[in-house]
Amino acid sequence: MVTGGAPLLRDQQGSKMKKQGESQCTQKTISLLSPLGTIQVSGCENGVHTIQILMDVAPAERSSGAPLSCVVNDSLAETSPELQRCVEWLQAYFSEPQTTGSLPLPAFHHPALQGDSFTSRVLQVLLRDVTFGKTVSYKRLAEMAGNPRAVRAVGGAMRKNPVPLLVPCHRVISSSGQSGPYMSGKGNHLKQWLLTHERQGGEG
Secondary structure, eight states: OHHHHHHHHHHHHHHHHHHHHHHTOOOEEEEEEETTEEEEEEEETTEEEEEEEOOOSOOOOOOSSSOOOOEEOSOOTTOOHHHHHHHHHHHHHHHSGGGGGGSOOOOBOOGGGSSSOHHHHHHHHHHHHSOTTOOEEHHHHHHHTTOTTOHHHHHHHHHHOSSTTTSOGGGEEOTTSOOOOSTTTTTHHHHHHHHHHHHHHHHO
């Protein structure tokens, strides 16, 4: 029993240290002009903290013939390698979406993606197993995360996702086939756009 308790104590100490480290991070925010409008990516040298879709304009028309672009508004000078990797991934996602599966993902440095909480587990499973162009139901994702009855909790995890697009909560849909809410219902039109973007991008 003693040996079983020691790792837990170390985990708790590690968790405290992570939270302390997070509060001491020197974060930089990069703004990108994307087909969805402005996207702000914040992160530190340890990884990406958040991705925010500001919904300041209507999403661009998605033509299967012409590639879309994602332009960096800010200087990438003195930006951490993880933040640069995130920016490169986002640019590829909009212009050549089918290539993102072969690109390295940045490290994440947000509590929701660390530790062994159900939210973290759901987001990690979603990131790992629901790949480009695929969708999964809330119920199926709960099963994949090890708790088939936790459908509501999966919905809560989607709302807490700090890095949309990279952790693809837009790919989680209702069992009926309806797309379901996105960004607490405010971004439902964006979810439809993203799903269409991936369908058309996968055809190329």
